[in-house]
Amino acid sequence: MMAKMNGYGCIKTExxxxxxxxxxxxxxxxxxxSLVKHIKAPVHLVWSLVRSFDQPQKYKPFVSRCIxxxxxxxxxxxxxxxKSGLPATTSTERLELLDDEEHIFSMRIVGGDHRLKNYSxxxxxxxxIIDGRPGTLVIESFVxxxxxxxxxxxxxxxxxxxxxxxxxxxxxxxxxxxxxDRTEPIDRI
Numbered sequence: 001m002m003a004k005m006n007g008y009g010c011i012k013t014e015x016x017x018x019x020x021x022x023x024x025x026x027x028x029x030x031x032x033x034s035l036v037k038h039i040k041a042p043v044h045l046v047w048s049l050v051r052s053f054d055q056p057q058k059y060k061p062f063v064s065r066c067i068x069x070x071x072x073x074x075x076x077x078x079x080x081x082x083k084s085g086l087p088a089t090t091s092t093e094r095l096e097l098l099d100d101e102e103h104i105f106s107m108r109i110v111g112g113d114h115r116l117k118n119y120s121x122x123x124x125x126x127x128x129i130i131d132g133r134p135g136t137l138v139i140e141s142f143v144x145x146x147x148x149x150x151x152x153x154x155x156x157x158x159x160x161x162x163x164x165x166x167x168x169x170x171x172x173x174x175x176x177x178x179x180x181d182r183t184e185p186i187d188r189i
Contacts, residue, residue: 014036017137024122030118031143031155032141033142035160038136039135039136039137039138039171040131040171041134042135043126043134046170049173050123054066054078056080059170059172059174060169062082062083066078066079074096077092079092080093086114087114088115090113091112092110092112096108103124103125107120116145117144119144119159120142121141123138124138136174140163140167142163
């Protein structure tokens with residue numbers, strides 16, 4: 001296991017988490033990557049947003065609407081409407097894994113009017129200490145087919161840009177909620 005210091009002065013084991021939880025079988029015509037985000041909010045807050053398969057718009061800025069078919073369980077399918085500005089309007093996604101103990105979430109895109117074919121992602125959420133307070137390490141990895149007319153680098157860059165935007169928004173929303181949770185009443189004299 002490789003431990004390194006992160007920018008917050010904490011020892012982290014990102015490589016170990018990636019090896020343990022973010023395994024994707026990759027074919028020749030696919031690309032894959034893992035992205036990391038440190039969030040100044042406790043795990044329970046961050047996880048409550050990540051696990052919301054039925055409400056990704058809580059933190060994903062490109063999602064305008066989401067409808068889940070059936071109960072919220074492994075195999076559930078959601079229809080996501082994408083906001084204008086992206087090369088898509090809908091995405092059909094299936095919940096592959098939702099582990100509330102290990103904080104692991106996985107989904108697969110099974111349809112939609114976009115070029116992300118055979119896309120699947122895994123998100124893991126891990127506790128850490130940031131600036132002496134409870135924080136969260138979020139790792140998101142993906143694998144996707146490279147569309148005709150694109151290179152692996154172009155495809156990975158596009159998906160990574162979307163994920164970075166989602167992770168930044170996840171951090172913003174989580175940190176805002178954490179500040180609200182930390183607000184304590186002031187004792188009057």
